[in-house]
Amino acid sequence: MAEAKNWALFLDIDGTLLDLAAKPDLVVVPAELPGVLAALTAHLGGALALISGRTLSDIDWLFPGGGDAAGSHGAEWRRAGMVKASAAVGPELHALAAGAETLPGILVERKPLAVALHYRDAPQLAAQVRGLAHNAVAAAPVALRVLEGKSVIEVVPANADKGAAISRFMTCPPFAGRCPVFIGDDVTDESGFSAVNRLGGRSIHVGGNIDSVASRKIASPTAVRRWLAGVERKLRGHAHGQS
Ligand SMILES: [Mg+2]
Known part of the structure; x- marks a missing residue:
């Protein structure tokens, strides 16, 4: 070393x-x-x-x-x-953010290149949030992926x-x-x-x-x-x- x-x-x-x-x-x-x-x-x-x-x-x-x-x-x-920087996010992530904001207890963080959905205050909604994130990735015309962290699910550029x-x-x-x-x-x-x-x-x-x-x-x-x-x-x- x-x-x-x-x-x-x-x-x-x-x-x-x-x-x-x-x-x-x-x-x-x-x-x-x-x-x-x-x-x-x-x-x-x-x-x-x-x-x-x-x-x-x-x-x-x-x-x-x-x-x-x-x-x-x-x-x-x-x-x-x-x-x-990678390209900024498109309308599909704005739609994801807007959809997640209707869920009580989900903190939506809009970033220039990603959307982070924090479920620390609503852990029972984790599976639903995960589903929304994967749907957004599948629908997007650009390469995105789902990235999971501690009480947060994020959609980020694939790279x-x-x-x-x-x-x-x-x-x-x-x-x-x-x-x-x-x-x-x-x-x-x-x-x-x-x-x-x-x-x-x-x-x-x-x-x-x-x-x-x-x-x-x-x-x-x-x-x-x-x-x-x-x-x-x-x-x-x-x-x-x-x-
Ligand atoms: Mg850390």
Whole structure:
């Protein structure tokens, strides 16, 4: 395993860096976290990216600064300030969103490239929501797929995939040639774990409640933040102590 100073760090946000909340806009960014991430980014020569199901604009609301990131499960991708994105969603997803909004307890999140249907407050409607999502995919003239996460069913572009997003970063400076490390918590992170496993990196799964292809486990977002702060201290010591 490569030394930490040679890592490329890929971090999921919800359930990994941040504790999950009842709704996506109720998450809390701990005061010290942005500073730790900024310092890690500097120690790693810029090789740190956030890899989230959230949109890029949502990522920037939580972590301002326009850093490298993949949003919407990789359908949006930004490196060195340059954004690339899949085509915006068509009318079939607007129809899906409108249909789901009639279901009590379902929180509909309209994204530029996807629609997320959160059923945390109405778990009895999960099968119905799943049916609506699959119908929308079948009816769409463009390639879409259903992506399931914790209490959420999403319809995303078929090419949206966290593993593909990480692999793409790894072909570009300053990521290329480094050892990829990806931390995530959900089934939507499994493609990312597979990608770093293939590249000889380190895959770390947060929490222990689902089967994962990740090679390591860590207990909770609190433990992730503590671990990252420890890596940052170690790299800072390396930068200052040995020259
Ligand atoms: Mg997550």
